[in-house]
Amino acid sequence: WCVPIGTQCLHAAGAALAFKIRKEPRVAVCTIGDGGSSKADFNSALNVAGAMNLPLVAVIVNNGWAISVPRTAQTGAKTLAQKGIAAGLECLQVDGNDLIAMRAAMDHALKRARHGHGGMVIEAVTYRLSDHTTADDARRYRSEQEVKDAWEREPLRRMKAYLKSLNAWTDDEEAALKEQCIKYVDAEVNAYLETRAQPIEAMFDYTYADLPADLAAQRNEALDWEKRA
Ligand SMILES: Cc1ncc(C[n+]2csc(CCOP(=O)(O)OP(=O)(O)O)c2C)c(N)n1
Ligand SMILES: [Mg+2]
Missing domain, CATH: 1.10.1220 (Arc Repressor Mutant)
Known part of the structure; x- marks a missing residue:
């Protein structure tokens, strides 16, 4: 789970490569938004999956919006699924609000990938019914009617x-x-x-096996600061 959008696709491609090298019948699945599918990381992951025939399934959750940027402004591509074509992957656009259709599409993609037939891109067409986050007010950029219509689906x-x-x-x-x-x-x-709240030094303790000198100094400073507080 990554905050920088798109990087998870590269991690998934790396995991897929590991499965292939170890000859494990496993598939790496990553999900990404419509907005995220414009990122270089997403396209790099698809490229390597195609070039190396990796068991990678990329699911694009096309909910129509990337915060306030609508799908129409996101890309000139007619569908998001077709972004996999250039990479040599099988692509499928699915009604993402249809649980049964999604289940069937995923079964198909996982089976193919698990049997060495390569990766796949699935575009799930859906809609973001809520604000993007609590810091967002979607009423500023989309109509109430659009949201009302989406609730029907x-x-x-x-x-x-x-x-x-x-x-x-x-x-x-x-x-x-x-x-x-x-x-x-x-x-x-x-x-x-x-x-329980974590101790102040916890923020330094779980990233490096050996803490670099500058961070070690900051860790001591934080502990001193806490003693004085
Ligand atoms: C590399 C990067 N750039 C910008 C952001 C800020 N950001 C967070 S969510 C978001 C929009 C994501 O839209 P989409 O990919 O459609 O996903 P959704 O939230 O709609 O599922 C942006 C731009 C980020 N987290 N990472
Ligand atoms: Mg989106």
Whole structure:
């Protein structure tokens, strides 16, 4: 999980290369946003996956927006899936709000890659229903209507309607599941809130086997500062 967008694709390509060298029947999967698919790192990862026939599956979560930049301003490419063509990868654009279609696409991609037939790019077409972050206010750059329309295609609602049409899901089951989810989330949140604060030197302690001299000096300074505080 990386904050610098795109680098995870290179890590995934590296992992895929390791699987190949070790002859392990494993596949590296990375996900990236529509915005991230414009980054050099993403394209480099696809290139090496094609050149070395690596078991890499790149899933582009095309939710229509990269913070305030719309998909239309992101690239001149007609689809994001086609970005894999130049790299020699198989590419597929899927309705990302259709759980069953996504599952089928991933099964296909994983099977191919696991059997040595190479990497694949899957573009999942979906929509970002919320703000990008709590620091964002999406009302400044997109219409309420657009968001309202997207809610009609919201994947969980769609799945629920489908299951109900098959008599495979009831309101009671839904209520029970929601209660179970709320309990689970509350327990995790409470466990997090009870996490002890790390000691000040922790920020120096887990990156280097041998701390470089300048950081060692800063570590001492931090400890002195804490003693004085
Ligand atoms: C290299 C880099 N540049 C800029 C940012 C700031 N940033 C964080 S999220 C984001 C937009 C990402 O959009 P997208 O790839 O479509 O992903 P989404 O959030 O929509 O899933 C940007 C520009 C970053 N984290 N890393
Ligand atoms: Mg996006």
